Amino acid sequence: MMNLTINGRQHAIEAEPDTPLLFVLRDTIGLTGTKYGCGIGQCGACTVLIDGQATRSCQVPAESVAAQSVTTIEAIEADPVGARVVAAWVGIEVPQCGYCQSGQVMAATGLLKETPKPSDDEIAAAMTNLCRCGTYNAIAAAVRQAAA
Numbered sequence: 001m002m003n004l005t006i007n008g009r010q011h012a013i014e015a016e017p018d019t020p021l022l023f024v025l026r027d028t029i030g031l032t033g034t035k036y037g038c039g040i041g042q043c044g045a046c047t048v049l050i051d052g053q054a055t056r057s058c059q060v061p062a063e064s065v066a067a068q069s070v071t072t073i074e075a076i077e078a079d080p081v082g083a084r085v086v087a088a089w090v091g092i093e094v095p096q097c098g099y100c101q102s103g104q105v106m107a108a109t110g111l112l113k114e115t116p117k118p119s120d121d122e123i124a125a126a127m128t129n130l131c132r133c134g135t136y137n138a139i140a141a142a143v144r145q146a147a148a
Contacts, residue, residue, distance in 0.1 A: 002015070002063050005069045006029060007072055007074060013028055017063035020060065020061065021061070021062045021070070022046045022057040025048070025057060033074050034046055034048055034072050034102060034103075035103060036058065037100070041058055042130070043130040044100065044104070044129025045099065045100050045103045046103060047106040047107050048072050050065055052069075053114070054109070073106060076109060081109050081146075082109045085112065085146045088146040089104075091145065094138040096133035100129055104129050107129050108126075108143045111123070112147055116147060120140070123144070124140070127140065
């Protein structure tokens with residue numbers, strides 16, 4: 001049994017300690033906004049914030065975040081930075097298929113928490129999540145708008 005703080009709420013979880021956080025979020029708690037993409041930490045569809053830092057949850061053992069705070073896409077609009085990011089995403093109409101977008105929003109929120117006014121190079125370096133629809137220009141524009 002482990003206790004995890006997810007979106008400001010305590011959850012008593014029964015899972016193997018090395019179970020990836022992604023599966024605890026989706027299968028145990030039922031927070032399906034965090035997506036399974038590649039399973040090897042490359043695509044970023046599973047990005048969540050752990051103590052405010054964008055992290056790929058498919059690579060994080062659940063037990064390793066027991067003393068930390070995890071934020072998923074379901075609660076991102078409660079964060080002022082996250083709310084700005086979501087507003088920019090909607091305003092610019094970033095999503096096409098939308099599958100990767102929860103991870104993209106989480107990565108952008110993590111970036112803006114660390115670097116409130118990122119340069120284009122900093123945006124490019126931080127926004128490494130993959131998008132099969134190729135919305136990278138719109139993603140960068142939304143990050144710039146959320147930072148303004």
